[in-house]
Amino acid sequence: MALACARMATFAHRAKAFLVSTPTIRGLSRIEREYEASDQRRFFVPCPHCGEMQWLKFERLKWDKGQPGSVHYLCDSCDQPITESAKATMLAAGIWRATAVAEDPGTVGFHISALYSPPGWQSWESIARMWEAAQGNDDALRVFRNTVLGETWVESGEAPDWQRLYDRRETWTNGTVPAGGLFLTAGADVQKDRIEIDVWAWGRNLESWLVDHIVIDGGPEKAETWAALERVLGQTWQHANGAALKIARLAIDSGYESSAVYTWARRMGVGQVSPIKGVEGFNRSSPVSGPTYVDATEGGKKVRRGARLWTVAVSTFKTESVAALAGCGRPVEGAGYPRL
Structure with missing residues (x-):
């Protein structure tokens, strides 16, 4: 806008x-x-x-x-x-x-x-x-x-006190996967001068742990930026039981330089990378929808319907996150953050 x-x-x-x-x-x-x-x-x-x-x-x-x-x-x-x-x-x-x-x-x-x-x-x-x-x-x-009524909806409950959240920190080494983690996902946010990635481990009952935060310097117009992001896909993180886990699925926001995102995602394949786009609104029954097919570029040529895009109702997940942190909703065990 x-x-x-x-x-x-x-x-x-x-x-x-x-x-x-x-x-x-x-x-x-x-x-x-x-x-x-x-x-x-x-x-x-x-x-x-x-x-x-x-x-x-x-x-x-x-x-x-x-x-x-x-x-x-x-x-x-x-x-x-x-x-x-x-x-x-x-x-x-x-x-x-x-x-x-x-x-x-x-x-x-x-x-x-x-x-x-x-x-x-x-x-x-x-x-x-x-x-x-x-x-x-x-x-x-x-x-x-x-x-x-044409009015906004006020979610019940209040955001939890920061001290209570701070006290819920768990002890594990940043960059490692806790014992309860079963698989890894990642979210990538493309900015003008960098790409930031959060790597999360997921366990039973939607319990999750922030395993790593990675910043790749360089804008989306640089080939080396995308090469560095591709290396993240091949990276492994050590599990508490000694196993090495890779990212099972990476979602990358296409809100900035969408054409570059679609092109890279197409090259990586649909098995591990999913371009996403946040949409305003609340959709608890279908918070993630798609895919829809969008144009991509390959070898300098436009490929019609060359990439698959998923839309995410961000308000739904923000609300559920606040409810979970307040202890009044899922995930049952909540999200884990390492002691720094």
């Missing part, structure tokens, strides 16, 4: 960037960050009883438990119940108003929820029914908050 905005500079004041998205998780949602940096406009509608202008909030939608048909909206000002039959008139008299001062005066932001759906679309009764049906199911509640 930053690159697209930079390219619009040519058009000066005539340039416009239009960002539209459903929010995801609080603190991880890009559209949330963009909206909070804007003037945060809301659609204000008049109360049919007192005329007070207000924007509709889910907390003001009331109904008798188990009876969504009794739903009504309580005015912010006079507390009088507003039935949905008044909504069409309210919408016709509505107006957008800024509720904040934008960081950039040229940036405006608009937020609207399903509470504003016009007659014949999603009703307040159906929204109340969806809310009741979602109770007790975090996934359903998250979908409701994201898609019906």
Whole structure:
């Protein structure tokens, strides 16, 4: 997005960037960050009883438990119940108003929820029914908050205290595989001037240990950088039982210089290397999807559908990592870090 905005500079004041998205998780949602940096406009509608202008909030939608048909909206000002039959008139008299001062005066932001759906679309009764049906199911509640209310989802629980995490460090030599490790995987992040690799050992119940962190100096435009990464694939790490383990699978982020990543991955083969691309959003049922086929280059020639790309719902894994570190979710034993 930053690159697209930079390219619009040519058009000066005539340039416009239009960002539209459903929010995801609080603190991880890009559209949330963009909206909070804007003037945060809301659609204000008049109360049919007192005329007070207000924007509709889910907390003001009331109904008798188990009876969504009794739903009504309580005015912010006079507390009088507003039935949905008044909504069409309210919408016709509505107006957008800024509720904040934008960081950039040229940036405006608009937020609207399903509470504003016009007659014949999603009703307040159906929204109340969806809310009741979602109770007790975090996934359903998250979908409701994201898609019906247009709000970010706040994960339950808090990040663990740093001292508690620090005290959970285990003792083993950096660069070796602990006794519980069964196989190795690695993740590579390509940057402008280097490639950084984390090597992880995995055991039962998703227990994992950070075995090594490797930094390869040099940008992706240099052949020697990729040669060094290829040598990492052939490297071995000694297991506590004396065996030598190689990396079973390496995932490499294609977010930077994707064409160079695809070309190298194609040369290495699909058996050990998987290009990946992080996508925003929360998908617990399928956090990794693919592969899709993308073009690569071989011998200076473009190869259509020459590489296989996997997409990763990063918010899912970030959330699970926080839950695991807080001791309220998988992995059962958690992640191990060596004492330095």
